[in-house]
Amino acid sequence: MKFGILINEGPYNHQASDSAYQFTKAALEKGHEIFRVFFYNDGVNNATRYSIPPQDDRNITQLWTELAEKHDLDLVVCVAAAQRRGIIDEGEQERNGKDGNNIAPKFRISGLGQLIEAGIQADRLVTFGD
Numbered sequence: 001m002k003f004g005i006l007i008n009e010g011p012y013n014h015q016a017s018d019s020a021y022q023f024t025k026a027a028l029e030k031g032h033e034i035f036r037v038f039f040y041n042d043g044v045n046n047a048t049r050y051s052i053p054p055q056d057d058r059n060i061t062q063l064w065t066e067l068a069e070k071h072d073l074d075l076v077v078c079v080a081a082a083q084r085r086g087i088i089d090e091g092e093q094e095r096n097g098k099d100g101n102n103i104a105p106k107f108r109i110s111g112l113g114q115l116i117e118a119g120i121q122a123d124r125l126v127t128f129g130d
Helices: 016-029 041-047 060-071 079-084 090-095 113-121
Strands: 002-007 033-039 075-078 107-110 124-128
Touching (some): 002 016, 002 041, 016 033, 016 060, 033 060, 033 113, 075 079, 075 113, 079 090, 079 107
Parallel strands (some): 033 075
């Protein structure tokens, strides 16, 4: 089965990010395909490389990056939601005259069309968070 994943919650204030990660990892281990993981609303906060959780806690951003590297996942962050929350890549940095960017490795910023495409291409679009 081919899944699209939608994450609407941040990494440390709700269970949604952890559940989405565990679901995605388990689906891949069972041989399913993940068409795309789309981060929307507060879910875009999963994509910041400046998050520093305590050493005895999980680093969800790093876990997503490692899973994406291992399985060549497409981790897409909604551009409008990201800009509202201060998550930018090099392109947005240049366009908006900022002095740096903070997107984590393997994440990319794009528009809602990527979510629509995931809903069309996947057999199931699984949503985590409100």
